[in-house]
Amino acid sequence: MTRKLQESGLTKAQLRVVYAQILRSRRLDERMLQLQRTGKTSFHTSGQGQEIGQAGMAMAFEPGKDYYLPYYRDMTAFMLFGITAKEILMDSFGRYDGPSGHGLQMPNHYAAKRVKAVSQSSTVASQYPVATGIAYGAKLENSDRVTLVTTGDGSTGEGEFHEALNFAGVAKLPVVFVIENNGYAISTPHNEEYAAKSLALRGQGYGIPGVDVDGLDFTATYLAFKEAVTRARKGDGATLINLHVLRMQDHTSDDNQRIYRSKAELAEVKAADPLKTITQQVLDEGIYTQAELADLEKQLKKDINVATDQAEAAPLPDLSVLSQNVFAPVDKESGIYGNN
Numbered sequence: 001m002t003r004k005l006q007e008s009g010l011t012k013a014q015l016r017v018v019y020a021q022i023l024r025s026r027r028l029d030e031r032m033l034q035l036q037r038t039g040k041t042s043f044h045t046s047g048q049g050q051e052i053g054q055a056g057m058a059m060a061f062e063p064g065k066d067y068y069l070p071y072y073r074d075m076t077a078f079m080l081f082g083i084t085a086k087e088i089l090m091d092s093f094g095r096y097d098g099p100s101g102h103g104l105q106m107p108n109h110y111a112a113k114r115v116k117a118v119s120q121s122s123t124v125a126s127q128y129p130v131a132t133g134i135a136y137g138a139k140l141e142n143s144d145r146v147t148l149v150t151t152g153d154g155s156t157g158e159g160e161f162h163e164a165l166n167f168a169g170v171a172k173l174p175v176v177f178v179i180e181n182n183g184y185a186i187s188t189p190h191n192e193e194y195a196a197k198s199l200a201l202r203g204q205g206y207g208i209p210g211v212d213v214d215g216l217d218f219t220a221t222y223l224a225f226k227e228a229v230t231r232a233r234k235g236d237g238a239t240l241i242n243l244h245v246l247r248m249q250d251h252t253s254d255d256n257q258r259i260y261r262s263k264a265e266l267a268e269v270k271a272a273d274p275l276k277t278i279t280q281q282v283l284d285e286g287i288y289t290q291a292e293l294a295d296l297e298k299q300l301k302k303d304i305n306v307a308t309d310q311a312e313a314a315p316l317p318d319l320s321v322l323s324q325n326v327f328a329p330v331d332k333e334s335g336i337y338g339n340n
C-alpha cells in the first residue's frame with residue numbers, strides 16, 4: 001500500500017511544489033525526447049518512472065548547503081535542488097549559458113555550481129569516490145553538510161562503488177549513497193548484474209546501514225531519506241539506499257527496449273506508472289482539485305514551450321572555448337600542470 005502524502009509531515013504547500021515538479025519533469029522529459037527525435041538535440045536519457053523516488057530523495061536535503069552528485073536520470077531531483085526547465089533545455093541544446101558546462105558537457109550530465117551539484121564523468125559510478133572525498137572534506141571542516149550521490153543498479157558492479165563505500169564506512173562519513181534501481185543496465189536485467197538478494201546488503205559489508213526503499217511511494221522514500229540525512233548530519237555516518245524505481249523508456253534515445261523487453265513487461269511498467277498513483281493521491285488528499293490540475297497542465301505546457309524557444313535561440317559556445325576547463329594550465333617555468 002502506498003502511504004498517504006500527508007504522512008510525510010510536509011505541508012500542503014510543499015506537497016503542491018513536489019507534485020508540480022513531478023509533472024513538470026514528466027512533460028519536460030517528453031519534450032526532450034521529441035526534440036531529439038526531430039533532430040533538434042543530439043541525445044536524451046529519460047528519467048520517466050524515477051520521478052517520485054527522486055522527489056522524495058531531494059526533499060530531504062538542503063539545496064545550496066548539501067553537495068549533490070547526480071547521475072544522468074536525475075532531472076527531477078536536480079530541478080528540486082533549484083534548476084529551471086530553461087536551464088535543463090539550455091544544456092540539452094548545448095548552449096553556452098547552460099549550467100552544466102557552457103555547452104561542452106554531455107546532455108543529462110547535470111551540474112550547477114550555484115546548488116553545489118557536481119558534474120559527473122560518463123564512466124559510470126565514478127561519482128561515488130568523489131562524493132566520499134567531498135564528505136571527507138565536510139568531516140575535516142567540522143561541517144554538518146551532507147553529500148548525496150546517485151547511480152544505477154548496474155553501476156554497483158564497478159570497483160569505484162565499493163571503494164567509495166569502504167572508505168565512507170571506515171571514516172564514518174556524512175554521505176548518502178543511492179542506487180536508483182530500475183532493474184536494468186541498458187539491456188542487462190538485474191539477475192545478470194548481481195547474485196545478492198538485495199543490493200542494500202552491500203552496505204553491511206562496509207559497516208554502513210543498507211535499506212530497500214519503494215521509490216514509487218513518495219512518503220516512504222522521503223522518510224527513509226530524512227532518516228539517512230539526520231544520521232549523516234549528526235555524525236553517525238553514511239547510509240546506502242537501494243531505491244526501487246521503474247525505467248519506463250528506452251535506456252537512452254539511442255536504444256530500443258522493445259528488442260529486449262517483452263510487450264507484456266512493457267505493458268506492466270506502463271500500468272504501474274507512478275505518475276498515475278501520485279495524481280490520484282493529490283486529488284484524494286485535497287492537495288489539488290481536478291480544475292487546478294487542468295490549469296497546472298496548461299501552465300506547464302506554456303512554460304515548457306517558452307523555455308524551449310528561449311533555449312533554442314540562445315547562443316552556442318564559441319569554438320575558442322572548446323578546451324577551456326578541460327586541461328589544467330601549465331606553469332611555464334616548472335612545466336607542472338595546475339592552477340597555482
Ligand SMILES: Cc1ncc(C[n+]2csc(CCOP(=O)(O)OP(=O)(O)O)c2C)c(N)n1
Nearest residue numbers: 122123124151152153154155182184185186
Ligand atoms: C565504466 C562504464 N562502463 C560502461 C559504460 C556504458 N554504460 C553507460 S550507462 C550503462 C548502464 C548503467 O546501468 P545502471 O547503472 O543500472 O543505470 P541505468 O542506466 O539503468 O539507470 C552502461 C553499461 C559506462 N558509461 N561506463
